[in-house]
Amino acid sequence: MASEQPSKDHWSPQAYTAAASFVPQLTTTVVKYLDPKPGDTILDLGCGDGVLTSQLATAVAPEGRVFGVDASESMISGAASKYATSNLSFQQQDVTAFSPSAREQLLDGSWDKVFSNAALHWILRKRETRTDVVRAAYEALKPGGVFVFELGGHGNVADVRVGLTAALVMQGVSVEEAREVSPWFFPSEEGMRGLLEGVGFAIERLELEYRPTRMTEKEDGGTGLEGWVRLMAAVYVERAREKERYVRDVLALMEEVVTREGDGSQWLGYVRLRGVARKA
Numbered sequence: 001m002a003s004e005q006p007s008k009d010h011w012s013p014q015a016y017t018a019a020a021s022f023v024p025q026l027t028t029t030v031v032k033y034l035d036p037k038p039g040d041t042i043l044d045l046g047c048g049d050g051v052l053t054s055q056l057a058t059a060v061a062p063e064g065r066v067f068g069v070d071a072s073e074s075m076i077s078g079a080a081s082k083y084a085t086s087n088l089s090f091q092q093q094d095v096t097a098f099s100p101s102a103r104e105q106l107l108d109g110s111w112d113k114v115f116s117n118a119a120l121h122w123i124l125r126k127r128e129t130r131t132d133v134v135r136a137a138y139e140a141l142k143p144g145g146v147f148v149f150e151l152g153g154h155g156n157v158a159d160v161r162v163g164l165t166a167a168l169v170m171q172g173v174s175v176e177e178a179r180e181v182s183p184w185f186f187p188s189e190e191g192m193r194g195l196l197e198g199v200g201f202a203i204e205r206l207e208l209e210y211r212p213t214r215m216t217e218k219e220d221g222g223t224g225l226e227g228w229v230r231l232m233a234a235v236y237v238e239r240a241r242e243k244e245r246y247v248r249d250v251l252a253l254m255e256e257v258v259t260r261e262g263d264g265s266q267w268l269g270y271v272r273l274r275g276v277a278r279k280a
């Protein structure tokens with residue numbers, strides 16, 4: 001059985017900024033593909049802390065409008081209090097199960113563009129709701145509209161995943177059970193193509209990129225690899241019997257794999273899957 005989306009809200013805009021501010025920053029290519037223009041209407045799925053969403057709102061102003069949805073109450077309230085304006089709104093919404101009112105309001109076939117950065121690998125975790133999510137993006141768009149996205153692709157952060165699994169096994173969890181804890185789904189190009197074409201999208205671009213990514217350094221006020229593990233892999237830490245020991249073990253297991261010689265900087269093997277799909 002696939003692990004459930006955790007009901008507990010592990011996200012916080014502060015922890016996200018400290019551990020992973022590079023996520024909304026490393027978006028030049030996907031934003032170029034989105035090509036936000038004055039007047040565009042854009043729906044952002046899994047908008048997080050709203051940093052990137054607010055940049056899109058600036059690009060489509062004054063007549064365009066952007067709407068960000070995210071399952072995390074903490075991320076949405078942080079985004080709304082910091083960035084909401086007359087052309088930028090936020091709403092807490094689980095994209096795997098739109099409420100009837102959100103369906104009516106958002107999945108209405110009126111949007112020029114649907115966007116998602118670094119969120120679909122969480123949103124698509126549950127096999128049974130994968131098609132619903134992609135169909136929701138399709139339904140939201142007007143005919144000819146585009147779905148532009150970037151998510152973790154096949155092989156993403158394989159280094160850390162092995163460490164996260166191994167450290168749970170060291171605490172007596174079976175390998176199978178430890179694997180099921182993963183909150184992510186990192187599809188291959190073929191898998192994503194099948195999902196998108198299955199609901200009617202025509203694929204215009206689909207590319208996988210290996211992009212090693214440097215962890216924010218503690219000296220620069222970031223929380224480094226440890227902060228990444230505590231935030232992004234919170235469900236693993238929660239599953240461990242001895243949580244602090246678990247974090248120490250994960251870091252020790254990965255130390256050699258992710259640390260570069262010379263400056264000692266730590267890098268994770270990010271793999272990005274990026275695409276543009278059009279509604280007929």
Ligand SMILES: C[S@@+](CC[C@H](N)C(=O)[O-])C[C@H]1O[C@@H](n2cnc3c(N)ncnc32)[C@H](O)[C@@H]1O
Nearest residue numbers: 024046047048070071072094095117118119122
């Ligand atoms: C790494 S953050 C990315 C945020 C933002 N798009 C960015 O580029 O910075 C992933 C986000 O996906 C959201 N998320 C995970 N599962 C979700 C779901 N089922 N529905 C909506 N949002 C979800 C999380 O709450 C989190 O804010």
